[in-house]
Amino acid sequence: MAEDLPLTAEDVAEIVAILERSPYRDLDLATRRFRLRVTRGEGQDAGFTQEWQWAGAGAVSDTAAAGVVAADDPLAIGAPLPGTFYHAPQPGAPPFVAVGDEVGPDSVVGIVETMKLMNPVHAGRSGIVAQVLVPDGTMVARGDPLIRLAGPAA
Amino acid sequence: MIRRLFIANRGEIALRVIRTARRMGITTVLGVSEADKASLPAEQADEIALVGPAPSSQSYLSIERVVAAASAAGCDAVHPGYGFLSENAAFARAVGAAGMRFVGPDIATLEGMGDKLAARRLALAAGLPVLPGGEAETPEAVQARAAETGYPLLLKAVAGGGGKGMRRVDRPEDLDAALAMARAEAQASFGNAAVYVERFVALGRHVEVQLLGDGTAALHLGTRDCSIQRRFQKLVEEAPAPALPDAARGAIEQAAVRLARHIGYRGAGTAEFLVDATDFAFYFLELNARIQVEHPVTEAITGVDLVEQQLLVAMGKPLTLTQTMIRPRGHAIEMRINAEDPDADFRPAPGTVTRAAWPAGPGIRIDTHIAQGGQIPPFYDSLMGKLIVHGATRADAVTLLARALGSLAIEGVATTASLHRRIAADPRFIAGGVDTGFLGGLRP
Numbered sequence: 001m002a003e004d005l006p007l008t009a010e011d012v013a014e015i016v017a018i019l020e021r022s023p024y025r026d027l028d029l030a031t032r033r034f035r036l037r038v039t040r041g042e043g044q045d046a047g048f049t050q051e052w053q054w055a056g057a058g059a060v061s062d063t064a065a066a067g068v069v070a071a072d073d074p075l076a077i078g079a080p081l082p083g084t085f086y087h088a089p090q091p092g093a094p095p096f097v098a099v100g101d102e103v104g105p106d107s108v109v110g111i112v113e114t115m116k117l118m119n120p121v122h123a124g125r126s127g128i129v130a131q132v133l134v135p136d137g138t139m140v141a142r143g144d145p146l147i148r149l150a151g152p153a154a
Numbered sequence: 155m156i157r158r159l160f161i162a163n164r165g166e167i168a169l170r171v172i173r174t175a176r177r178m179g180i181t182t183v184l185g186v187s188e189a190d191k192a193s194l195p196a197e198q199a200d201e202i203a204l205v206g207p208a209p210s211s212q213s214y215l216s217i218e219r220v221v222a223a224a225s226a227a228g229c230d231a232v233h234p235g236y237g238f239l240s241e242n243a244a245f246a247r248a249v250g251a252a253g254m255r256f257v258g259p260d261i262a263t264l265e266g267m268g269d270k271l272a273a274r275r276l277a278l279a280a281g282l283p284v285l286p287g288g289e290a291e292t293p294e295a296v297q298a299r300a301a302e303t304g305y306p307l308l309l310k311a312v313a314g315g316g317g318k319g320m321r322r323v324d325r326p327e328d329l330d331a332a333l334a335m336a337r338a339e340a341q342a343s344f345g346n347a348a349v350y351v352e353r354f355v356a357l358g359r360h361v362e363v364q365l366l367g368d369g370t371a372a373l374h375l376g377t378r379d380c381s382i383q384r385r386f387q388k389l390v391e392e393a394p395a396p397a398l399p400d401a402a403r404g405a406i407e408q409a410a411v412r413l414a415r416h417i418g419y420r421g422a423g424t425a426e427f428l429v430d431a432t433d434f435a436f437y438f439l440e441l442n443a444r445i446q447v448e449h450p451v452t453e454a455i456t457g458v459d460l461v462e463q464q465l466l467v468a469m470g471k472p473l474t475l476t477q478t479m480i481r482p483r484g485h486a487i488e489m490r491i492n493a494e495d496p497d498a499d500f501r502p503a504p505g506t507v508t509r510a511a512w513p514a515g516p517g518i519r520i521d522t523h524i525a526q527g528g529q530i531p532p533f534y535d536s537l538m539g540k541l542i543v544h545g546a547t548r549a550d551a552v553t554l555l556a557r558a559l560g561s562l563a564i565e566g567v568a569t570t571a572s573l574h575r576r577i578a579a580d581p582r583f584i585a586g587g588v589d590t591g592f593l594g595g596l597r598p
Contacts, residue, residue, distance in 0.1 A: 052525035
């Protein structure tokens with residue numbers, strides 16, 4: 001898979017050193033496996049950049065980018081970021097909210113675990129929990145409706 | 155000898171290990187989850203082996219699956235990188251039981267240092283100063299500990315590292331809620347919900363010492379300062395620690411070496427200290443028994459390839475380096491470019507990188523697995539690359555850093571680059587020697 005050695009950091013630094021002494025602005029190098037562009041920035045004191053593109057990369061379906069759903073349910077609290085939605089602070093603990101609970105804008109209604117961090121989901125407004133739309137432990141995309149509120153609390 | 159090395163990790167550190175292994179003539183087999191099959195490390199490794207589905211609990215954190223994959227691939231050693239299973243004694247034991255070498259310290263060291271309370275006891279036995287605090291199982295026990303340490307205090311995961319499962323608590327009434335969150339994060343990150351309580355030092359600096367040991371001899375490769383943190387995760391690291399009196403630096407380095415000798419440390423490790431920014435008193439925090447994210451700043455000033463040293467020690471070779479051979483030169487600074495939105499409370503920003511123009515040139519090193527079209531899956535941590543600069547003096551390094559940040563351009567996901575530009579322009583940072591409260595005082 002990796003017979004032709006990619007350029008090392010030292011190689012790139014050498015390319016920059018050569019470009020710096022030359023009248024050229026950039027170097028564009030393409031092989032079967034990768035394309036590398038080394039470019040001088042605009043302006044007098046600008047640095048150089050390296051941009052890599054790999055033949056194999058980018059072929060995967062981008063689940064993360066495609067998942068953003070427009071919150072078409074105006075009464076629902078949407079996921080603030082993609083991740084795993086949990087009803088309770090830890091397994092076995094009581095859920096943050098249940099149907100019929102009254103919540104305020106700062107009430108925590110669940111947790112979205114993303115990149116191993118627990119991010120509290122705030123209700124964002126006042127209301128009464130009408131329905132929990134997503135089961136505990138479900139992968140959700142950003143904007144996915146999680147909990148529906150019934151009208152503002154009196 | 156190590157001929158076939160299994161890499162039980164992902165991202166930039168997987169690429170970093172591949173680079174050194176290749177230079178040493180070692181074949182690499184990268185364990186990948188379903189989400190990482192088309193990643194840059196997967197493309198660069200000699201071979202790949204599937205370890206499971208995307209969620210790390212079923213792939214990178216599954217001892218059974220990782221060991222099975224390494225065995226099936228006929229590997230004779232496993233490099234765990236950082237995070238995931240890198241400091242898991244059960245993993246190291248399973249690797250050994252399957253007839254492979256674990257690139258890391260002895261199992262007894264992992265057991266002693268993986269449990270932060272045991273680490274405190276070992277450090278005390280080695281004569282190192284530690285902060286007041288201790289373990290607490292229940293909310294009531296935590297309240298009792300809190301009464302001893304006072305507020306503000308820190309809740310930390312016993313099995314922790316990398317800031318996960320760590321919470322600062324300022325008032326008694328916030329304790330129960332913070333405890334629940336800390337326990338949940340500790341469980342999710344380390345499979346162990348236990349936490350302990352420690353006094354919080356208001357004006358503290360985070361200074362650490364890079365160690366190398368072969369079980370008999372131990373030496374240090376100088377200090378690093380990692381005081382610029384958010385949510386207790388490091389954002390900027392530099393070597394050597396700036397604005398530290400020589401006497402304090404020497405005492406910290408010697409304390410770290412004393413601990414390494416006391417436990418007969420094998421491999422690369424880092425002793426972390428909290429240094430009081432006002433009087434330079436220091437307290438041992440923990441010993442990270444693995445390669446660190448910020449290891450490149452030490453490599454820059456010492457010229458030592460730390461991954462190579464890890465592999466040599468894992469092969470059973472004695473250290474050929476001695477303390478007098480370590481002659482740090484110049485100053486290096488690393489900034490972590492994370493896929494996070496610094497303007498939205500560092501919210502993780504997974505997605506597809508549409509453009510990745512990383513700085514280039516003399517004195518600049520980029521460790522990244524993200525090129526154009528690179529994926530940042532929502533399952534793992536947000537580190538997408540590290541910018542490391544090395545100059546003859548700290549002032550040179552700061553100048554080079556600002557210039558490099560000026561040319562860095564990542565598109566498609568939010569990154570911490572904008573925050574780093576503000577840090578690099580801050581007079582306190584330019585002067586050097588800031589404390590862990592630095593970020594709170596940063597101008598918007």
